[in-house]
Amino acid sequence: MAFEVARALDTPLDVIVVRKLGVPFQPEIGFGALGEGGVRVINHDVVRRADLTQAEMAVVEERERAELVRRARRFRGDRAPMDLAGRTVIVVDDGLATGGTARAACQVARARGASRVVLAVPVGAPDAVAGLCEVADEVVCLQTPDYFHAIGAWYVDFTQTTDEQVVELLRRAASFGADAPTWPDRGSPRCGRRLC
Secondary structure: OHHHHHHHHOOOOOOOOEEEEEEOOEEEEEEEEEEHHHEEEEOHHHHHHHOOOHHHHHHHHHHHHHHHHHHHHHHHOOOOOOOOOOOEEEEEOOOEOOOHHHHHHHHHHHHOOOOEEEEEEEEEOHHHHHHHHHOOOEEEEEEOOOOOOOHHHHOOOOOOOOHHHHHHHHHHHHHOOOOOOOOOOOOOOOOOOEOO
């Protein structure tokens, strides 16, 4: 999805690697997320409801931190993350259930110096979308259904993107924005349903 946005806008594309921290006995429910650069987001309500101990959380975090490092190396190789200082960054996610990974990605972008963070998603739970206004300057979400159960329910095909596909899309996107002039940051264009 981010590839298509970058291609349409002819703007550079990079990944911000984040990992969901899944509840051990029900991993599809996130109790938080980790992001590059040491970003850590914890949903204390989920931790409390799941009655998670610090030890249980630590096991999940250790596993996901190792996977985060592995994926960052796989996706970028020896290349450093894109310099985001002073830029408007559009963080694209496939949808928001709890918003933990999107929150972590926005925090990573901000920590890397982004002057403006726009979060773009096709669908999200209303509470998750509203909560992300704290970390994004703007949230654009096309649908916020009252009865939101799972992101995959809003897709005809919700097959996960493989590491190989990500690497190939980043390779194909290497020329995006190469010939585009640099304009002063005047905010992002308005489209979809703006929520912040």
